[in-house]
Amino acid sequence: MPSHDYSPRAALELLIRKVTERDPELASRLQSAIDAGKDVSERQYSPHRKRPRLYRKTVRFSDEEALRVAVDALQAHFVEQPMFVISAAHQFAAAALGGRVDPSRIPRAESPKAVATEGVGVDKPLEIEVQTETQISTADEQTVRLAPPAADALKQQQEHVGRLLDLTRFEER
């Protein structure tokens, strides 16, 4: 018995339309991911050959596969990206903080632990340069802060993605 009152095509059109309404550029990215298609292995039979010949063919995704591609793409932006920031923030917090020092001043046999521990366990602000050193035009921002989101916010988005995956899975039950 079907578990949805809508088809994969209807679901895909709704998803793309909703994303386009919010952000056409993001919708364009989803569309590009869908339009890339997939490789399949096709068989060619011949009376002159005992076994079929295999060849590669690029085909379009089915509607259900395209839905999965679109949801995976949204997961990449809304779940994976925040996870990258959280992971980086965690690793940087565990590093020490030092000013400008000539490494040749560090004696060869000295224990690494004796070199620096200041700042270990302290959150470090991370920023990414937007206005690069060779750009003539001036960007509105010079840098963008990579701020890790709250854990419960990320968990909510993971649940939202999970719900969307459930609603876009079309196996007969």
Place this chain on the structure above:
Amino acid sequence: MATLADLEAAIDALLNHPLGVGQYQLVRVVEEKAYEAYVFGLCLRAVRELGATPVLRGISGLPNPFIFRGAPGQIHSTSRNYGYAEFVLNGYPFEIHAGVEFKGTSGMTHELDVCIMRGDDANKCRQQPDDPPPASLVGGWECKFYDGNLKKGLGRAFVGLIDDMGGNTRLSGLCSNSVHPQLRDYFQPQRRPYPHFRLTPLEPSNEDIFVNQIKGELKKMTAW
């Protein structure tokens, strides 16, 4: 039975969440660099798991904030207080950088998204401004964030880059949260970079593989 209204509500919940479209619009220009920061962080983890403490530094002073380059740049550039990490293993100094250009064996320069290099060479290139030589590179990684399949051309380009860095590079890999089936085959030969596909916090075992490769090679280098 799920209805179209249920689906629409689920889509709205995802898009309208604080980590949805609004957040995406704030950070879309730096998503690629955020992935590089993540891979840089995994390198820091490898160093700590070897028992050393990585030290964050800035080209002009204390790296507060720690700034990642927005475009390929020279290791000696002081246009901003770009950050890097320094560590010592068994007396051997190393540095971890993001977005630094190296000189290839051909003389052409190449940007490495994330790299580990010999500390002495890095310091020399800051003191007497120059691009680091290929022999200074220990490990170099191309980092690509994708919301669809990887583009095949990336693999070809990176193979060419690593080839021009000469035979002394001990570690190289294409890191991505995504994958391309053909690229797996392309990277299979032993001499080619390692395909760190699906390198993402969603796949902790792949993170472990990446970190352990670095640990193994650094241990071997420093005769531990």
